[in-house]
Amino acid sequence: MTINSGLIYAVATADTKGRELFYIGDCLRKAGADVVTVDLSTQGVSQPSGADFPPELIADFHPEGRDAVFCGDRGRAIDAMALAFKIFLNQRRDLAGIIGLGGSCGTALITPAMQALPVGVPKVMVSTMASGDVSGYVGASDISMVYSVTDVSGLNRISRQVLGNAAHQIAGAVLFPVPEDNNDKPALGLTMFGVTTPCIQMVSTMLEEDYDCLVFHATGSGGKAMEKLTESGMLSGLLDLTTTEVCDHLFGGVLACDETRFDAVAHSKVPCVISCGALDMVNFGHISTVPAKYADRLFYHHNAQVTLMRTTVEENVAMAKWIADKLNRCEGDIVFLIPEGGFSALDAPGQAFWLPEARDAFITTLEAQVRQTARRVIRRLPFNINDPQFAQAAVRQFRQLVEKEL
Known part of the structure; x- marks a missing residue:
């Protein structure tokens, strides 16, 4: 229009x-x-x-x-x-x-x-x-x-x-309209959560000279906004590294995506690097709002109004299957990066949500379910998602996808 x-x-x-x-x-x-x-x-x-x-x-x-x-x-x-x-x-x-x-x-x-x-x-x-x-x-x-x-x-x-x-x-x-932005750099969509902030900040810094980096808070509405812009052709690529909205969608959290998550990638075929940022947690409000069925779970009190619940082995299997089904519908260039050192700042050795068996359940299920091709690839990296080496690898993978498109 x-x-x-x-x-x-x-x-x-x-x-x-x-x-x-x-x-x-x-x-x-x-x-x-x-x-x-x-x-x-x-x-x-x-x-x-x-x-x-x-x-x-x-x-x-x-x-x-x-x-x-x-x-x-x-x-x-x-x-x-x-x-x-x-x-x-x-x-x-x-x-x-x-x-x-x-x-x-x-x-x-x-x-x-x-x-x-x-x-x-x-x-x-x-x-x-x-x-x-x-x-x-x-x-x-x-x-x-x-x-x-x-x-x-x-x-x-x-x-x-x-x-x-x-x-x-x-x-x-x-x-009194805002002056039109004459920035001719291609726009990228990135997803971020508090527990993946270091990663996204490093990625943005490495790409900002060549791209207009639009960071979306992965709160359900943030992912929807990013995908709306993707569908409209306003984004030239995605580094969808924080996919935590899937946890809330599947397990009743308050920052949920819906069934259309990742569909914009499939429709638009924009080059996309995806990861499992903050898939170790489900988000609720104040501790009093957590459903009674989760009473015996592992929680982390992020602040007075945010309670995080650690995802289990079974939930990681379910998430991997759901995401794999979405990825298998994508015909564009996609690389899914797996940070073996943990999916968030809390999912690291010595931190509250370090649970290697849950991580491994996600990885093995995703690798088994995704039909990998030359354009749909899963890669493991021996780093935590917030390690500088992971951010560098994500940027390198994205640039390779863009060069492939040219």
Whole structure:
């Protein structure tokens, strides 16, 4: 999607949030921004919406037409309008930013379309849901969630202040844009965790002269963001050295990827060096949040809000099989590096998570399950993942993959 000029799209369900929507529009105009309003009401309206884009117009963008939206079933109507709005927004060529407001339904209506916009396009969502878990609404995008404090139901001394602040936030982002980055270096994606930080910092330092190194925190959303950029063609290669999100996905941790992890590598075929950074741990919050079934496990208290649980032999076997299945679908150039000296700062001789039998279970299972070819290779290295020699080897392997591509 190419952004050519500068309108801010203000979006809500005007049948219940009309006063608030038009108040935001007024705030934006007073701030000097150009704005259009969009009504995503799903009940059908007997009176004209008053918005620049009424709901009937948006509903017409649904592949099955407006009847799919105005169907009389609230749940299906919301899903249908969300799809119609996503298609509508993707076709706009005058969009410079978007601000939405709503409760649970309005937030579910608006944010899928926001997620589909390119990273860097300003996105603000004022929501009653913004004080809780917003991962489903934000996804891998750069949506700014603003808690509405009061319900989005009328204008009062609180809502005027919150909505006005949000309007000024989006206006500032649009009217004072960040200068375009003219860096012509190819961009690389790297994954990092606290316990693999030394490795990634060394790798970045060795590559930064030739590449724009984008480091993603392996927190579930970090991996998703990296893979979204990979799918969009914005990354020329990956050093996906910290794959800990797989642990949480398989064993109920709080920083989980989903079933699509590594799919972007398979689709894009970008050169990729992968490793098993922090596969020795599952992440939970405060110790009180750890499921009761794990009561007898080995834990490390990372800080007051983060508890790490050591993965077992059986879990390492399961992870290796899951990752191997993903790797076997990849046809691009991939090297999987195994640090035999440990998968993290805690997985080293004398450290809390040193458990050679778990490490060995992962290695032998991965080597048995992956169908190695000239383009899909596993290599063992006799180092801990944070040793300088491992970082040097990762960089050397990546450069060799790039040269092979040329």
